[in-house]
Amino acid sequence: MNLENYVIFKGTKDGVTVLFQEDASFEVLCEQLEKKVQEAGKFFDNVKTSLAFKGRTFSDEEEQQLLRIITDHTTMEITFLKTENNELVELTALLEKEMAPQNLTKFHKGSLRNGQKIEFDGSVVIIGDINPGAEIKATGNIIILGQLKGMAHAGCQGMIEAFIAAIYMAPVQLRIGDIITRFPDENKRGSKPAEYAFVQEGQIFVMPLS
Amino acid sequence: MSEVIVITSGKGGVGKTTTSANLGCGLAVLGKKVALVDADIGLRNLDVVMGLENRIVYDLVDVVEGNCRLKQALIKDKRYDGLFLLPAAQTRDKDAVSPEQMQKLCEGLKEEGFDYVIIDCPAGIEQGFKNAIAGADRAIVVTTPEVSAVRDADRIIGLLEANGLNDPMLILNRLRTDLVQRGEMMNIDDVTEILAVDILGVVPDDEAIVIATNKGEPAVSNQESRAGQAYRNIVQRILGQEVPFMSLEEQPVSFFEKLKGLFRH
Numbered sequence: 001m002n003l004e005n006y007v008i009f010k011g012t013k014d015g016v017t018v019l020f021q022e023d024a025s026f027e028v029l030c031e032q033l034e035k036k037v038q039e040a041g042k043f044f045d046n047v048k049t050s051l052a053f054k055g056r057t058f059s060d061e062e063e064q065q066l067l068r069i070i071t072d073h074t075t076m077e078i079t080f081l082k083t084e085n086n087e088l089v090e091l092t093a094l095l096e097k098e099m100a101p102q103n104l105t106k107f108h109k110g111s112l113r114n115g116q117k118i119e120f121d122g123s124v125v126i127i128g129d130i131n132p133g134a135e136i137k138a139t140g141n142i143i144i145l146g147q148l149k150g151m152a153h154a155g156c157q158g159m160i161e162a163f164i165a166a167i168y169m170a171p172v173q174l175r176i177g178d179i180i181t182r183f184p185d186e187n188k189r190g191s192k193p194a195e196y197a198f199v200q201e202g203q204i205f206v207m208p209l210s
Numbered sequence: 211m212s213e214v215i216v217i218t219s220g221k222g223g224v225g226k227t228t229t230s231a232n233l234g235c236g237l238a239v240l241g242k243k244v245a246l247v248d249a250d251i252g253l254r255n256l257d258v259v260m261g262l263e264n265r266i267v268y269d270l271v272d273v274v275e276g277n278c279r280l281k282q283a284l285i286k287d288k289r290y291d292g293l294f295l296l297p298a299a300q301t302r303d304k305d306a307v308s309p310e311q312m313q314k315l316c317e318g319l320k321e322e323g324f325d326y327v328i329i330d331c332p333a334g335i336e337q338g339f340k341n342a343i344a345g346a347d348r349a350i351v352v353t354t355p356e357v358s359a360v361r362d363a364d365r366i367i368g369l370l371e372a373n374g375l376n377d378p379m380l381i382l383n384r385l386r387t388d389l390v391q392r393g394e395m396m397n398i399d400d401v402t403e404i405l406a407v408d409i410l411g412v413v414p415d416d417e418a419i420v421i422a423t424n425k426g427e428p429a430v431s432n433q434e435s436r437a438g439q440a441y442r443n444i445v446q447r448i449l450g451q452e453v454p455f456m457s458l459e460e461q462p463v464s465f466f467e468k469l470k471g472l473f474r475h
Contacts, residue, residue: 114300115300117301173266182264182265
């Protein structure tokens with residue numbers, strides 16, 4: 001076991017700085033970081049701070065790995081991450097990919113107008129309308145408690161089991177997984193029941209909900 | 211030989227998109243291979259006017275950013291062979307594209323073997339305008355016979371010339387012959403006197419255009435529409451043929467129309 005201090009924690013007025021030795025291998029750094037964090041134990045618990053990595057530059061994956069070591073062993077709440085190239089990275093964005101549970105759902109109240117777009121890793125529920133020209137993209141399911149007149153893309157990373165449901169379904173286009181379908185050109189007016197769209201045998205079907 | 215034509219105006223709402231759609235269709239009817247490019251990123255309309263909105267998968271920004279190949283983004287028109295649309299992105303803005311990228315895009319379209327590339331320019335003189343004119347060989351300025359539109363057209367012609375697009379052609383859109391005859395609207399001579407450019411065509415105000423636009427079917431194919439006829443003439447002139455300007459005299463009013471008019475007053 002190497003006793004050299006490859007990882008040093010420092011408190012600064014801007015938050016916590018973690019100093020890494022330049023010549024150590026990444027694995028050793030991870031090991032040391034884990035040990036240090038465990039030793040510090042409750043010291044970092046429930047602390048809200050920004051974090052800076054100094055001493056060497058890491059790739060995005062390495063950064064994420066280091067962050068995960070910290071978040072796995074403490075309840076420290078990291079607001080910002082400052083890296084060697086002095087970029088302030090909003091942490092939520094950085095960790096979102098790794099940390100978002102599969103079944104996360106985003107709720108959005110209000111309509112989406114022409115040109116507005118919602119993209120989300122998970123499912124989306126919209127309480128409002130999707131106007132023509134608006135887009136909604138989700139890796140999971142999409143439920144629209146309103147009129148769907150724009151474009152909806154469910155299962156956008158390939159989840160073919162995803163569905164799209166809307167109170168009034170008259171989209172410009174529907175996409176589930178990598179299947180794209182366009183609605184008939186003629187404008188359907190008048191009332192119809194709520195419908196949902198799903199994929200069967202490589203085609204998108206639309207059925208009444210009840 | 212392929213040619214890139216930008217349709218521009220400065221002022222909004224004078225009929226750039228309608229003109230682009232009609233000229234594109236008109237050229238395609240005559241067997242030309244035409245690409246319509248919507249440069250109005252964030253406020254796209256050309257796809258709606260063409261009735262192709264629901265076929266969009268990739269757009270101009272996707273091509274420029276390398277998310278897809280140019281061919282994948284081109285939408286084949288549902289009526290005319292040889293007519294294709296490159297739609298604008300709707301959830302982005304004008305800064306998503308640079309003039310250099312537009313230039314490259316136009317080169318790419320020329321290499322695809324299009325006879326004509328028609329670019330629908332956004333209103334204004336900012337980034338969107340600069341993008342739209344970057345790859346153009348020729349410009350068509352659309353204006354209406356209103357003082358404000360003509361003023362903006364003058365500004366645009368100046369900017370076009372400053373960017374090396376000399377001798378733009380003018381389309382005078384939405385002329386109301388009854389108003390001109392009463393001397394209450396600028397006539398063709400008034401406009402050409404101010405702008406001092408060659409006039410490519412005059413399109414009369416026609417409700418068939420409104421109907422056609424709302425249906426997503428360009429009026430150029432409507433044989434009864436006078437505006438459609440005007441667009442067909444303009445297409446001929448673009449192809450280098452001499453076509454006399456159509457008579458803008460009021461057409462004889464039918465008895466029924468007269469009757470309707472009586473009740474209106």
